[in-house]
Amino acid sequence: VLSHGDSKIFTVSDFTSGTTPAYNDPEGNAPYELKILSLPSNGDLKINGVVAQVNNKILMSQVSLGHLVYVPDISIEDQQNLSFNFSVSDIGSGLFTE
Numbered sequence: 232v233l234s235h236g237d238s239k240i241f242t243v244s245d246f247t248s249g250t251t252p253a254y255n256d257p258e259g260n261a262p263y264e265l266k267i268l269s270l271p272s273n274g275d276l277k278i279n280g281v282v283a284q285v286n287n288k289i290l291m292s293q294v295s296l297g298h299l300v301y302v303p304d305i306s307i308e309d310q311q312n313l314s315f316n317f318s319v320s321d322i323g324s325g326l327f328t329e
Contacts, residue, residue, distance in 0.1 A: 239301040239313060243291050246319055260323035262291050265299070268316035274303040276315060291319075 247254035247262055254262055267287045270276055276283040279298045289299055301313050318327040 236303060236305050238303065240297045241294055241299040241301070243295050246291075246294070246317060254319055256321045256323070258321070258323050260321035262319045263322045263325065264291060264320045264327075265289050265294060266318045266320070266327050268318055271301065271313055271315050273307055274301055274313070276301050 243262065246265055256262075265288065267276065267283050267285055267289075269285060270283065277300045278287055278289050279293070293299070303313075320327045
């Protein structure tokens with residue numbers, strides 16, 4: 232939950248250790264890419280400054296550089312619940328866990 236007007240710059244840990252269950256590849260491969268499966272109900276999810284769409288992908292290396300950002304809808308004065316669905320691929324197979 233974000234306070235009014237607060238943006239969120241995502242980190243790799245938001246999609247690995249900050250999830251339930253945490254990211255765990257059976258072969259021990261690092262996460263490689265993130266795929267957006269749904270969008271927040273309000274505000275914008277942006278990849279490199281461009282509004283994200285369902286099925287957009289972003290490399291985890293780009294996430295670690297701060298290129299995945301949630302920008303809230305400032306016309307909503309209450310706290311906003313930031314949630315969206317995503318999938319992660321790993322370096323080894325490149326397959327997404329959908």
